[in-house]
Amino acid sequence: MLTFENVTKNYGNDTAVDALDMTIESGEITVLIGPSGCGKTTTLRMINRLIEPSSGHIYIDGVDIGKTDPVEHRRNIGYVIQQIALFPHMTIAENIALVPTLKKWSEQKKDERVDELLHFVGMPPETFKQRYPHELSGGQQQRIGVIRALAADPDIILMDEPFSALDPITRIALQEELIEMNNTLGKTIVFVTHDIDEALKLAGRIAVMKDGKIVQLDTPENLLRNPAHGFVEEFIGKDRLLRRPELIQVRDIMIAEPVTISPKRTLTQALERMRERKVDSLMVVEKEGRFVGVLTAGDVLDHFGRSMVVSEVVRTNVNRVPEDSNVSEVLAIMSTENVGYVPVVSDENILRGLITRSSLINVLGHGVTNGGGEA
C-alpha cells in the first residue's frame, strides 16, 4: 500500500502538488488523470524520488520512503515513460536486464529472466534478444519498456503516459496486454494519463487531479455514475456513458410510472386506456404492483369484440430485468427476443418501471449525467 500524507511540492511560488492525501491500494492499477499541469506527473515522480516533496511524507507499506537510499529505492520500483527510452546502444537483452545488472545478478539468472519476460509478451527470445531497439517497431519497443520495468520483479510499477506516443491500434493492443498481465501478476501500478478512455479502461481506481489536488478518487464505475464535482463531470465528458452502456443502470433511465392495468379489467377498458395514454402496451399488475405480464394493442385487437378480461389475454412469459441490471443487458434482450419493451421488477416481482426502445434512444442519444434519469 502506497500512502501520501499531506504531500506538497512547490516550485518557487507555484504549487505543483498541494497537500495531497491519497492511498493507493496494492495489486491494482491506479490511474492519475487530469489536465496538463494538474500535478499528476509530479505526484508519480515523487514515488520513486525523482522529485522530492517540499513537505509531507510518502509511505510504502508503512515505511517512509524519504528515509530510504534513493538509488536502492528506485531499483525496487519499475519505471516506464512515454518516450520509451530504451538505451539505443544496448541490445534488447541488455535493456531488459538493466535493473538486474544494477542489482548485480549473475549472468545466468539475468539470461533466464530475459527469456521468461520475452516469452511473456510473445516475443521469441532467439529472435529479439540480440537486436537493438531501432530494429523494433514502436509497439515492440514499448513492450520491452514494460517488461524492462518488470525485470527485477518490483511490487510497484510507475507508468508515465506509456502508450500516448503509440498509434491507436498498437495502443489498444498494449492496454489489453497490460490488463491481462496485471490480472496475472497483481502489481501495484500507478499510471499517469490524460486520456479518460484509457483511464476508464485500465483503472481499478482513478484519481482525478486538478491544481495539485485530488478531486475524486474512485472506481471507474462510481466516477461515471457519481462524478463528485462539476470539474470531474466536465472532464469525463457527458457523452462518455453513451459509449459504455454497461455502466448505465436500468433504474437510472427507466420510465418510472408505466401505464398499468389490472388483470380483472375488460379488453374494452384496456383499449380505452391505451388511447387515453397514447401507448401501445400496458403493464398488467395485480394489487400491490405485483407484475403479471404485458398486454399489447395487437393482443387486444385479435380478441376484440368478445367479452374477455385482461387476464385471459395477457402475455406472462415476458423477459424482465432487475433494477440494477445495466443497459447493455437490456439491449441484448431486446435484440435476441425482438421485443420493444422490457419491464423492470424488484426481487419480489413488484413492477418498478419500464424500458422501451424509445426511452433507450432518448438516453443513448443525449447521455445521462447522474442517477435520476435526466435524458
Add this chain to the structure above:
Amino acid sequence: MKLIQYVLNNYGLMGGLLLQHLQLTGIAILSAIAIGVPLGILITRYKSIAGPILAVSSVFQTIPSIAFFGVLIPFLGIGKKTAIIVLFLYALLPIVKNTYTGIKEVSPFLKDAGKGMGMTNMQILTMVELPQSLPVIMAGVRIATVINIGTTTIAAYIGAGGLGQLIFTGIQLYRNEMILAGAIPAALLAILIDRLFGCIEYKMTSKGLKGESI
C-alpha cells in the same frame, strides 16, 4: 628521382624524425584526452563554467601557431617542452567541445529513465552518456590529432624535431627532395592516423547506434 635517392640514403634519419613526430603529437593528444574529456564532462555538470572554459579553449585555437610558439619561448625556452604545451593547448578545444556537445545531446529521457531505474550518477555517465556520445567525442579526438600532426611540423622551427625539421632545412638549402621527404610522410601520417581513429571509433561504437541491422 632525387627524392628516391634521398630516401634511400636517409631512411634512418627519416624514421627517427617520424618517431619524434609521433611522440610529440602522441604526448600532446593523450594529455589533451586525459584532461579534455573529464573537463568536457565536468562542464556539462556545472553549466556556469561551460561558457568561460569553452571561450578560453577557443582563444588558444585562434592564435596562429607560430605566434603561440613565439609567446611561450620567453617563458619556457625552445625545444620539445614548449612544443608539447602548445600542441596540447591546440588539441584541447576540439576534445573539450565535442565531449561537452556529445554529452549534452544525450536525450534527457534516457538519463531520466536511467535515473528512474536506479542508476547512480556515475552509472548514468558510464552506461548512458559516454556510450551515447562516444562517436562525437571520437570525432573531436580525430580532428585534434589531424590538426596536431600538421602543427607538429611547425614545432621543428623551435627545435622540437619531427618531420618538420626536414622541411625547414630543405627550404633553407633549396633542396626540394628534402622538403618532400618531410612533407609527404607528414601528410600520409595525418591521413593514416585519421583512418585508424575512424576504425577505432567504428569498433567502439555500439551497433545499436549505427543504424545497421544484424
